[in-house]
Amino acid sequence: xxxxxxKKLYPALLRYLVPCFIICGIGVLLLDLLTGYLMDWYMxxxxxxxxxxxxxxxxxxxxxxxxxxxxxxxxRSAVIALWAVFCxxxxxxxxxxxEISEPIEILKSxxxxxxxxxxxxxVECPSGNELGxxxxxxxxxxxxxxxxxxxxxxxxxxxxxxxxxxxxDLRTPITVLKGYAELADRxxxxxxxxxxxxxLGKMSGQIKRLESYTDKMSSIHKLEDIIPEEKSFSFGDLCxxxxxxxxxxxxxxxxxxxxxxxxxxxxxxxxxxxMQVFExxxxxxxxxxxxxICCSASSDDDTLKITVADNGRGxxxxxxxxxxxxFYRDNNEDEKEHFGLxxxxxxxxxxxCGGDLSISNGENGGGEVTAVFSIKKTESR
Numbered sequence: 228x229x230x231x232x233x234k235k236l237y238p239a240l241l242r243y244l245v246p247c248f249i250i251c252g253i254g255v256l257l258l259d260l261l262t263g264y265l266m267d268w269y270m271x272x273x274x275x276x277x278x279x280x281x282x283x284x285x286x287x288x289x290x291x292x293x294x295x296x297x298x299x300x301x302x303r304s305a306v307i308a309l310w311a312v313f314c315x316x317x318x319x320x321x322x323x324x325x326e327i328s329e330p331i332e333i334l335k336s337x338x339x340x341x342x343x344x345x346x347x348x349x350v351e352c353p354s355g356n357e358l359g360x361x362x363x364x365x366x367x368x369x370x371x372x373x374x375x376x377x378x379x380x381x382x383x384x385x386x387x388x389x390x391x392x393x394x395x396d397l398r399t400p401i402t403v404l405k406g407y408a409e410l411a412d413r414x415x416x417x418x419x420x421x422x423x424x425x426x427l428g429k430m431s432g433q434i435k436r437l438e439s440y441t442d443k444m445s446s447i448h449k450l451e452d453i454i455p456e457e458k459s460f461s462f463g464d465l466c467x468x469x470x471x472x473x474x475x476x477x478x479x480x481x482x483x484x485x486x487x488x489x490x491x492x493x494x495x496x497x498x499x500x501x502m503q504v505f506e507x508x509x510x511x512x513x514x515x516x517x518x519x520i521c522c523s524a525s526s527d528d529d530t531l532k533i534t535v536a537d538n539g540r541g542x543x544x545x546x547x548x549x550x551x552x553x554f555y556r557d558n559n560e561d562e563k564e565h566f567g568l569x570x571x572x573x574x575x576x577x578x579x580c581g582g583d584l585s586i587s588n589g590e591n592g593g594g595e596v597t598a599v600f601s602i603k604k605t606e607s608r
Contacts, residue, residue, distance in 0.1 A: 240322055247318035254310045262303035269296055330358035337365050346373040400437050400506070404430055406475035429471070455497035455580050457604065462526050463490030465498060469505055469533070473522050476509050480520055487525040494531060495604035500576045501531070504584075507569040508535045508596045515539040515594060529603045530582065536595040541588040550586055573598060 330352050337350045346369055352362035407430045411418065418426070466486040473482050512520050516537035524533045542550065550570045573596075574584040581601025589595040 240326075243318050243322045247314050251311050251314040254314065255307050258307050258310060259303070262299065262306065266296065266299050266303070269299065327358060330362055333362055334358070334365060337362075337369065341369060341372065346376060400433050402510075403472055403475045403506075404433050406478070407433075453500075453576070453579055455500055457495055457497060459493055459495055460498045461490065462486075462488050462492040462494055462524075462531075465494065465501065465531075466490065466524055468498075468502060469522065469524055472502065472506060473509050473520070476506065477513055477520055480513060480516060481518065483519075483521050485521075485523040487523065489526075492526060494526065494602040496531070496580055496600050496602050500580055501533075501598075501600055504573045504576050504598050504600075505533055505535075507573050508533070508598060511569050511596070512537040512539075512594070517593065526602065529601060531600045531602045532597060533600075534595065534597045536589050536593060538589075538591050538593040541592050541594045542586055547586065547588075570596070 333350060333352050337348075340346075340348060348369070350362050350366035350369055352359045407426050411423070411426055463486075466484075470484045470486075473484055509520070509522070512535050516539045519538050521536045522534065524531070526532070551574055552571065570584065570586065577584045577598050577600060582599035584599070585597045587595050587597075
């Protein structure tokens with residue numbers, strides 16, 4: 228609301244009384260002139276009748292009609308008094324409606340809407356008196372309540388999003404662990420000690436990743452608070468993790484992985500966030516694929532690129548526009564437990580790591596997701 232002038236109810240009444248007195252005075256003057264003219268006109272008629280009277284009977288009859296003149300004189304005073312009362316009553320009525328009744332109705336309406344948790348409105352009052360200032364205070368209170376509720380809603384939504392992301396991203400590491408456990412169970416008694424040690428080592432690595440991820444998610448209040456932990460690792464080690472994780476997540480689905488680049492090249496980024504992005508992408512591919520998933524990883528001087536493609540139905544036009552939105556799920560989505568957070572999280576994490584995420588439909592019609600990360604050591608990240 229704009230700034231209102233500090234006006235009082237009683238001084239405001241004078242603004243209405245002054246025009247009232249002017250209009251009342253003009254009306255009294257006009258009524259006085261009109262009734263005076265009628266009375267003079269009536270007396271002229273009677274005087275002419277007096278002059279024409281030739282006997283006492285006629286004169287007495289004419290004299291008896293003077294009561295009409297007295298009545299007109301009384302009516303003159305009554306009309307003027309009624310006009311003054313009407314002007315004063317109308318002035319008070321207009322004053323009450325504009326200065327008191329309207330602000331009170333605005334305050335009542337605002338109170339009812341606030342009690343009903345409806346804060347999406349504005350308390351506006353044209354009056355600048357004490358009641359108008361009270362309306363301004365109500366507007367300030369409403370705005371503060373709205374801002375407070377909005378911040379609370381954002382906090383709850385962010386917590387909901389964070390919890391959903393936490394649940395969402397635990398699935399793939401658990402799937403990987405489950406794959407290792409099934410592998411060990413399938414070849415129980417047939418695995419060499421070296422192979423068992425290798426599997427246990429990989430399972431231990433996944434458990435450490437889970438612990439690190441749990442600690443990181445427990446220490447933040449919203450996804451945007453995630454800070455990449457830059458560290459050095461080789462391109463070959465990362466490709467090995469991508470290949471192994473993809474194979475376990477895909478299970479019986481044919482999976483191919485192509486690594487393009489120097490395996491001994493040193494990269495600087497957060498490998499855990501990179502793997503988290505990849506696990507989300509490969510999980511989405513498994514959900515929508517037809518019967519084949521292809522993955523590739525390549526690296527140049529400054530960036531790392533990971534692409535996952537499937538031969539499923541691909542992205543719809545709506546999905547290409549809205550897939551980045553949190554909790555978005557395609558209308559044809561049958562898996563109700565799917566949160567619709569995968570691509571939103573991936574894009575956020577890619578940007579945290581100095582890159583970005585893009586989606587498209589491949590030449591075969593399936594979906595294709597490409598994640599790009601900055602791998603150049605910097606002081607700002």
